[in-house]
Amino acid sequence: MSQTFIFLEHSNGKLKSGSKELLSCANNANSEIHALALGSGARNAAEEAGTFGAKVIFVNEGSEYSKYNSELFVETLASAIEQSGSKIILASSSSATRDAFPRVAAKFNAGFASDCTELNLNGDTVTARKPLYSGKCSAQVNFKNCDIKIVLMRPNQIPINDPSSGTPEVKDLQTPSIEAKVTTTEVKASDSTRPDLTEAGIVVSGGRGLQNADNFQLLSEMADTIGATVGASRAVVDAGWVPHSMQVGQTGKTVAPTLYIAAGISGAIQHLAGMSSSRVVVAINKDPEAPIFKKATYGIVGDALEILPKLTEEFKKLLA
């Protein structure tokens, strides 16, 4: 029987949906699932993973895992993977996994692919699909010449199974010793309570058509109304109106929400690359020839500054 190792991410013991996606995929492929959960609440996360088919779960609830530390996570992952003996290793893409897993791959001399959008498990074979050039095209990922294969999946790509009963075997994992060449001195939480751009279900983005930084307030008001996250074009990030963490596009974030609203964004090719896999796109732009309309589901030719507040009012009425 094939065996798959999944790194579980959770918040206070509740599994993140990306982890449930991976558990569902491995369970549907009849692979024996081994997993790892770390930090406060890991035991609860492990139990929940059991209801999605996980059989063996390594757990360490130590407070040292409350903050991400690259050395500690790399060594802990390596130790759990070694004990599990799995050859297929999966995790959902996040700041932590993107930082740690490539190094884990190097330690094991393993094949590594990140940011994948499709995953196929078949016995000991794994293939994936991965967008390239920020989604201007995609390709199938095949592993060759390597014993261990590591895949990081973009969240929101795989249907999640209904949970059923299942009691996993929970194994305590020792905290490995590390050289402590990296110390995490502080975590400065953002004051935003909105979801991260890459995970958001709705994104409202602004560009030069908003004319100045203050007018981004119009997008914040709309975002608060419909539960969206605010994004921006490269032009306004370069102009210093908003931080780079808000940039959507080839040199910013790649987003795939169900609804993307582009206000005052003309749609440079590098912006389109970062948002064109959004399900529904609304474009609002003064220029009827703007390239953004070619990627849009619905378009309005007009001044974003006039349309945005009125549209927010409409949304309020609709959701009241």
Add this chain to the structure above:
Amino acid sequence: MNVYVCIKQVPDTESKIKLSGNGIDTSGIKWVMNPYDEFAVEEALLFKKDNPSAVVTVLCVGPKSRTVDSLRTALAMGVDNAISVDAPENLDSLQTAHALSEAIKKTGDAHIVFTGKVAIDDNQSAVSQQLANFLEIPHATVISKTAYTADSIAVDREVEGGSKEILNVKLPAVIAATKGLNNPRYASLPGIMKAKKKPITELTTTELGINTDPYVEFTDFQLPPERPSVKMIEGEVDTQVAELAKLLREEAKVL
């Protein structure tokens, strides 16, 4: 004191990607320095300004014909030396990292290695961490701020949702830059002229002893599916917004 910058050549972000055979059509493509690597080059030059004994060497792995322009750009910005590691185009992250590490070991012990946080072609964000593993030194990725002491760096690492982790990293280390770290300089005309005459040291994956059979191979390239054509909403602004809200709720069912 050796400071290294590892860069990658990528298609210009304005490039249209067309498919050809089992891969992309590279005929019309302009190869430029990966945008995040520009922050790495600038950071090395800023470090050298404060530490004049630093020698900044830029490295690039890939087919020689594609890497030379990026290396010349780095030379024109002001780096001291350039190394080209000629390699097949389908090298994967691990082998690229291995090649970089061997080239660095051959050249001299690193004080700091700067990289970009991700290459915008395959979007793996793997080489920096893997290179650090081969060099047996720590890494820190997605770095937007640095403060140096003699044997460590304090860095800001950007994570989800606009939050930041503040790290202290012992040197030597690999530091992967993101946008916001600095403002990369433009190469001056005299810099460009001078860069044309600077020598580029040429190495190959063969002489570095790198296994070039990739672990990860891309096949079945596809363009994204075409979108159906846009539905334009006409009329007065009040009518337009009311119609749009209705379509989003009733037709698209996304609200």
